[in-house]
Structure formats: C-alpha cells, structure tokens
Amino acid sequence: MFRVFQLVKSSRAFRVGRHTALCKSQVQRPLHRQYATVGPVATAQRPQIQLRSYQEECIAAVLKHLKLGQKRLGISLATGSGKTVIFSHLIERVPEPNKEATQTLILVHRRELVEQAARHCQNIYPDKMIEIEMGSRHATGVADITVASVQSIMSGDRIAKFDPNRFKLILVDEAHHIVATRYLDVLEHFGLDEASQKNPNNQCPALVGVSATFSRHDGLRLGAAIDEIVYHKDYLDMIEGEWLSTASFTTVQSGADLSKVRSLGKQGDFQTGDLSRAVNNDETNQITVQAWLAQAQDRKATLVFCVDLAHVSSLTAMFRRFGVDARFITSDTSKQVRTERLDAFKNGEFPVLLNCGIFTEGTDIPNIDCVLLARPTKSRNLLVQMIGRGLRLHPGKKGCHVIDMVASLETGIVTSPTLFGLDPSELVDHADVASMTSTREKREREKQREYEVSSAMGALSAINPRDIKALANSITFTHYDSVNDLVEDTKGDAHIRMISQFAWVNIDADKYILSSGGGDTLKIHHDDSAKERPWIVTGVSKLPEGYASKSPYARPRQLAQVHELNEAVHAADSYAAKHYPFRNIATRSPWRKYPATEAQLARLNKSRPEDSQLTQENITKGQAADMITKMVHGAKGRFDKLSQVRRKMEQEKQKQQQLQDKMSRHQVQVGPVR
Secondary structure, eight states, X not given: OOOEEOOOTTOOTTOSTTHHHHHHHHOOOOTTOEEEEEOOOTTOOOOOOOOOXXXXXXXXXXXXXXXXXXXXXXXXXOTTSOHHHHHHHHHHHSOOSSSSOOEEEEEESSHHHHHHHHHHHHHHOTTSOEEEEBTTEEOOSOSSEEEEEHHHHTSTTGGGGSOGGGEEEEEEESGGGTTSHHHHHHHHHTTOSHHHHTOTTOOOOEEEEEESOOOOSSSOOGGGTOSEEEEEEOHXXXXXXXXXXXXXXXXEEOOOOOTTOOBOTTTOSBOHHHHHHHHOSHHHHHHHHHHHHHHHTTOSOEEEEOSSHHHHHHHHHHHHHTTOOEEXXXXXXXXXXXXXXXXXXXXXXXXXXEESSSSXXXXXXXXXXXXXXXXOBSXXXXXXXXXXXXXXXXXXXXOEEEEEEEOOSTTOOBOGGGGGTOOTTOOOSSEEHHHHHHHHHHHHHHHHHHHHHHHGGGGGGGSOGGGHHHHHHTOOOOOOSXXXXXXXXXXXXXXXXXXXXXXXXXXXXXXXXXXOSSSOEEEEEEOTTSTTOOEEEEEEOBOOTTOSOSSSBOOOEEEEEESSHHHHHHHHHHHHHHHSOHHHHBTTOGXXXXXXXXXXXXXXXXXXXXXXXXXXXXXXXXXXXXXXXXXXXXXXXXXXXXXXXXXXXXXXXXXXXXXXXXXXXXXXXXXXXX
C-alpha cells in the first residue's frame, strides 16, 4: 500500500534528505490538493537484484547509444522479460548531464501500470523520493522519480510544474502508444519532439521507450518519437533461452462468419460491435467451451480474451452451464472486487478468468498456464500481447497452452501460426514452438522444391513419361484466362499487408514491389543464386531530369539481406518510412478510397475488351495504382510464362493419358471381357 500524505505548508513529510530545501522554496501547495508520495524510507536496505544476462546487455546498449549522443531510444522486449526491471535500473545508470538534471519521469497509460511501476521503484530505491501524478493524486514536480499517467499529466496545466532542465531521463512503458497525441505533447514539453531535435543547442533529457510490440497498424509513424531501437529480444528468443515458459498452440475453427465485420478507425482492427455480433452466439460460445474442455480441462489457470462486455457475460454463462467455475473482470468491476477476484485466481481458487481488454498489457499473473483466444483480431500486436500473458515463469507451471479460436480467414485475421511465418489457415494441435518452427521450415523447403520444379519445366520433354504424373501433382497452379485476371488478383498482396502497413504489391511468386508514387521503388525477393535463398531488399531510384544516362533509373541498390520475410519487410518499411512520402505508400491513406482517375482508367482499359472496361464506379484509386504497378513490373511477362507452363503441363498430361490407355489395353483382368 502506498503511503499517501495530506500536505500543507507546514507539513514535515517532505523534509527528508536533500529535498527539504527544494520543496520549501519551489513548491506552493494549495490546501485542498492531495499529494501522493511513495517513500523515502531512509532505514530500509536496498534489495540486491541479480539482473539476467540479456537485461545487462540491454542496459549496456542503451548507455552506449546515449554516449554517442542519441537521445530517443527504444527497447523491444517480449512480455515477461522484465521490462520494468530494466528501465528502473536504468534510472541510476543513466549519467546526469549536469548537477541540476537529476530527476526521472516514468510515463504510462493505465492506472495499474502507474501503481506497478511506483511499487517497483520504491523497492529498488527506498532512499529516493517517489511520487505519483494520476487522477486526484498530484506530484510536486521535484521528486527524484515521478510516475505519471499520460492522461493526468496532460490535464490542464499539470505538466507545467515539471521543469525540463531538471530531468535527465524520461521512461515510457508500453511505448507502442508513444505517438498518440498526449504522449507527443509531453515529449514536446521536454524538448523531445522532432522539431526540437533539429535544434543543435537543444538540451533535453534522454528518452527510453520500452515495448513488446514496437509496431503500429494505424498509420502513425513511430519515428515521430523514437529514433532507434537499440535492443531486441522477442518471445521466441526468450523461450529458447528458458527465460519464458514453453508454449504449445492449438487452433480451433469456430465457424464464426467475419465476412460482414467492418474495420474501425485508423487502428484497422475489427469494429467491436460487429465482431461481437459475429462471435457472441450460443453456437460459437459452445464450441469455444467444448474446445477448452477437450484441450485444457486439466489446466489450473486459464485466461480468456473476449470481444466486449456482452461477450464476457455470455461466454461466462456458457462455461458455468458446462459446470466450470468461470468468473470475469471488466472495466466496470470495482477495484475491491477486481483485487479480490484476481487474488483468488492467482491462488487457484477457480480455473477460468474472462476479460475484455483488461489484461492485454502490463499485467503480472505468472500462474496462467492456458490462454484462450475467443477474440479474433487483425492486429499482430494484440495477438502477441494476449499470448504473452501466459508466458511468464512460475513454480510448478508446465508451460502454457494457447487455444486460438480461428474464425473465417478471408478478412485479414491473424492467428497463432502467423507469428511463426505460417499461413493463418494452418491448423495445429498442441504444437510447441519447436514444431511450429519446424513446420515453417518444411513449408519453406517445399516452396524451394516447387521453385526448382518450376525452373525445370523447360526440360519436360526429356523426362520419363512415367514421372510426369508425380511431377504434375507436386505443383499447384492458379490459372488466369487473361493478363487482366492476373493484374486483378490481390490474393498475393493480402499476406504481406498483414505484416506491413504499406501498400506492397505481389508481382510474382515471392516477389513484392512498393512504389513511392514518384518513380522510386523497393523490391523484396529471394536471392535464387544462393543455396539458402535469402530474402533481398533492393531499392531503385529515379534519376533527376536531365541526368546523362540511357535509363531514367539508377542501378538497383541492395539494402538488406535476411532469412525471414518478416525481417525483410521490417527493413524495407524502415527505409520507406524515411525516404518515401507516407501518404503515398500507406495502405490506409484516404486517397486510396477515392474513385480511380481518368488517367488511371485510360491506362488500364487500353488492353481490356469493350465489355469489361473499368469505371470509377467499380475501382478505387488505390486498386488502380496497385494494378498499374503490376503491369509496369512484368504482369504480361508473368502471364506469358504461366501460360507456356500450363500448355506444356496439359500436353504432358495428354501424353500420360494416352500412355495409360495403351497400357490398359494390354492388361488381363479376371472378370467380363470388354
């Protein structure tokens, strides 16, 4: 429990150590205001915490970059890795730029995170003055460490009491929120906004943001607040290093129809009301409970993620109908009841706890050994946050079982397999991290085999006819009746656009193009000359007018070489965010929904028959731009190549059928003679 003091001018509560004079001289406290102070406890001994190896590496990386003069840094660490431990230890490790700049501000966005961070700092620094700025609790602005909710600190003029010249460090927890307006306003106050950073005389504190999911799907650019991610360790690394609990995954088809569920706002996830109506029904809820009974009835602590309050209520009732003691916590649950219910869950008094949006971030319930995802999502960040709730280590815990209720896949949904580079439709049963990774590697090897088979198609005439059938069955083709059908096919774009917020276009097998709108392009493709076939990111820039060159474009420049598509997309997106106009490349730019221009229609309709001309009523500006990109980057050549392969396959199938007919005439069978 925090020690909360009612302070007036004559109060002695702040007269401890070096703060006495400062508080008396600088702080004028209104008589009605409540100040929330945690510590100091001068007699307490500081606990000795042994940091893990990666935590020391992370702190060293931050200090290294600060020494190089960089000010706005990000740390990417999996849920359960001890982010609070790391950033709290940074407080004493970050050097003070001058004698005045000694204070630290910790920014969070939820009440639970404020109290959690304050408790942690109190335990580590019992001799420091620690204050809270949240709701009715006001900080003085002069404490060693202030923990503040971003909503409260930006309310009225509350931020004015925090003198930027007295701060050495600003820490932001769950920093994927850092480009929201209120956060940016705080950064501007401390001289950490983009505009202030361009001033060479700017003397601002250091900024360190910590998150498990450093990405955005709402079009807001993290570069507006964070200049560099200096350390990264995801949950797969943490599981492999035995710093997090092992996990197994099971996907279950719920049968819910999401085809009519709309997306809402910039975030682009499902609209909550629509989603609830799609999944919150007796049939789907019964499938969900029966899946849990079949797969995880022996689990001691299951956390269930629902869509909204109505879904929580209905699914809780369904669990109880099947005799399961299930309880819930929502935003409407009182603080006392929430505490009691959460303590009971941690103590194993009941097996299933349901919630909607309460426990996605910053919640420490290490005994969770099963996570039931009853809430479909398009957001990879949300998926990772939900799964991460079950990955903390706990005595007696034998890993975490993640049950993912997979609905229809045509709407851009992300599922547990997508985190391992697998297709979202991949169904798994008790698959652990190793087997999921192995499955992905098998799929990649299969793609390699298919590529090699496709490359050898030109030599089909030299192959023994008996091998033709096996060869034909090893390849799956999508047939296009015209080059226009190929250009209009967007199935290849869907996967990469679940990874990226930018309008990548699939132009061929494992080849993707992003156009800047001004002639420059980025390309992601395999290096087929290398045995491992790594992913390559190349950039092509358009040369300035009048440049003495036969080609209007510069030579392609390799920007990155990696082994995973996700890594290639991340590298390419980082480059694009810095060098391309954001509105031109973002999939959610408003212009993409406008009707196609006359110039776009003229270009696309040039090769189309009269009875299938495109109009502004049936194609948007964004769709037209994607189709033109495909045309520019070889759609006709690809169609011709596919058509040639298709013709050869059909010829060989005919030869094989003729051979089989001939052989069947010479077979002797018991039975009637035909």
